[in-house]
Amino acid sequence: MRKSAVKLVYFNRILALFVLWGWSSALVAQVVSTNNEGRKIIVFSDGSWRYFEGKETAMEPARTLHPDSQEFAKPVTQAREAASVANQTALVLIRARVILAALEWEIDSLENADVKVAESGLHEKRNRLYDLQREIDILDAQHHLAKEWAALLAKTAYYQPSVRREELVSWQQAHGFAGEVVLRPITPQPIPVMANSGSYRFHHAPRPEDDLMLHPPPTPCEVAHAGTDAITGLKRWDTQPSLLFSKTDKALQAAFPESDLIRCHGYLTAVAGGLRILHLVISIATPKAQHLYGSFEKGGMLELRLLSGESVRLFNNRPDSGIWDAALQSTVYHLQFQIGGIEEKLLRQGELDAVWLHWSQVKEEFEIYETDFFLQHFSCLDQRG
Incomplete structure (x- = not known):
């Protein structure tokens, strides 16, 4: 059994680390500014930021930098x-x-x-x-x-x-x-x-x-739902949820010996006509999650980094402040991201490397171990028509 009670001081330390640590892969213009602590930060046009890397003498860029340079x-x-x-x-x-x-x-x-x-x-x-x-x-x-x-x-x-x-x-x-x-x-x-x-x-x-690498055997495909979408009246298929990532900061690993602090399961929905939706179910094993991390806002960004170095950005359609689930002993968030045609093409062709989650108070990067998550789930939907 994992411990359900963790001293708040540990969470405060982790929150401080989350706030102090951030790197954005956003392909947008960036400017140098100073935060309330008097430290130099790079602020991106979408509002995200990270501490400026490097020595004090190199902090001020000679001009505004842009990824297209x-x-x-x-x-x-x-x-x-x-x-x-x-x-x-x-x-x-x-x-x-x-x-x-x-x-x-x-x-x-x-x-x-x-x-x-x-x-x-x-x-x-x-x-x-x-x-x-x-x-x-x-x-x-x-x-x-x-x-x-x-x-x-x-x-x-x-x-x-x-x-x-x-x-x-x-x-x-x-x-x-x-x-x-x-x-x-x-x-x-x-x-x-x-x-x-x-x-x-x-x-x-x-x-x-x-060659099994060029022609691998088909992956078993089971759908969680196959029927009619309640809103559109069209045919709908949901893939079985699978673990996308899980993580416990090193400072808290002793408190979570059997499971991670943060776990995320994902699955895809296909609706006849071409609509594709990514669902994420995020569980945080503490009732203090809302205080420590905040909520997910509608329009909030999800960054998916591929092994190729390319990034795909999706935007949340479902705001969620998280609900405490006594059975899971976790605060649970449910998110939905519509996948456009361009994004779908990139996700079908590449393997996933990391995910950036943006809560209202914290943003954090999570390494992906099931790099073929989208390949498998899209393949499953394709088999269902």
């Missing part, structure tokens, strides 16, 4: 290239895990079969399994590094050059890079397929239709 072209290109490398590394890691699963299955089959160990080659397969597990550990570390580097490049793409350089150099030094970070895509290996004999063989020149 030519000086940002190279950083944006670098961020997109790094995201491509991270995606390629992820694919290679998935391939390796598919091979591992195939090898484990074969070893398990041989161990249960009435075959002499020497004839089956079981020892060699176990050695290969051990080596493959080590390779996967290395691939996993490479993927984590590539993703982290891509995220940093995307985050700092619109920083002033001197400030951006400091951020990048600091990361390079922390990760043991003496000079420029060069992360290259890893060449994918062929995926094993079952031969008629019951053993595994590898295609040296696999056909595209045999």
Whole structure:
């Protein structure tokens, strides 16, 4: 059982961190201002802000900076290239895990079969399994590094050059890079397929239709609702909610050993005629959530950052101050975001990296682990017509 009562002082500290910490990926003009504490901040035209990164001597920009400026072209290109490398590394890691699963299955089959160990080659397969597990550990570390580097490049793409350089150099030094970070895509290996004999063989020149990465098996699709929309009278489908992200700040992890402080489930609705809606159900495990975070206002912005470095902005159609749910021991918010055609196209083609939530008092970034959330949910709706 998780603890339901947490000292208010912990929440006050976390709230202070939320207010002091903020970075906006908004592609809008920005100006430098001074807040009530006398600290320099960058204020964007949509009202969002972040503390100015860098030394005191570099705080005042020589002019108003705009993302369309030519000086940002190279950083944006670098961020997109790094995201491509991270995606390629992820694919290679998935391939390796598919091979591992195939090898484990074969070893398990041989161990249960009435075959002499020497004839089956079981020892060699176990050695290969051990080596493959080590390779996967290395691939996993490479993927984590590539993703982290891509995220940093995307985050700092619109920083002033001197400030951006400091951020990048600091990361390079922390990760043991003496000079420029060069992360290259890893060449994918062929995926094993079952031969008629019951053993595994590898295609040296696999056909595209045999490649599980190019043609993955269909994902099981279950809808939570299929019927008529009460408002429009048109056919409507809702996908099953799935966990989009969860998070507990390090200072509070001891108080939430079994579940996170903030959890967010999401699902999609499709209405005949082309209407697409994203629903978010956000649970915060404290009755003080309204005081600490505030409410979600109608027209409030949701920022979705993709692994490619691009951002998609959606706007809330449903204001919600949150309701305490005694069964869940959480304050629950229900939000709705209509997805336009341009936004849908981007979300169908890219994988999700992070989400920015904007409460009335706090805004915070959440890392996404189910990067294919939109790919899976849109695919499910497509299967339903």
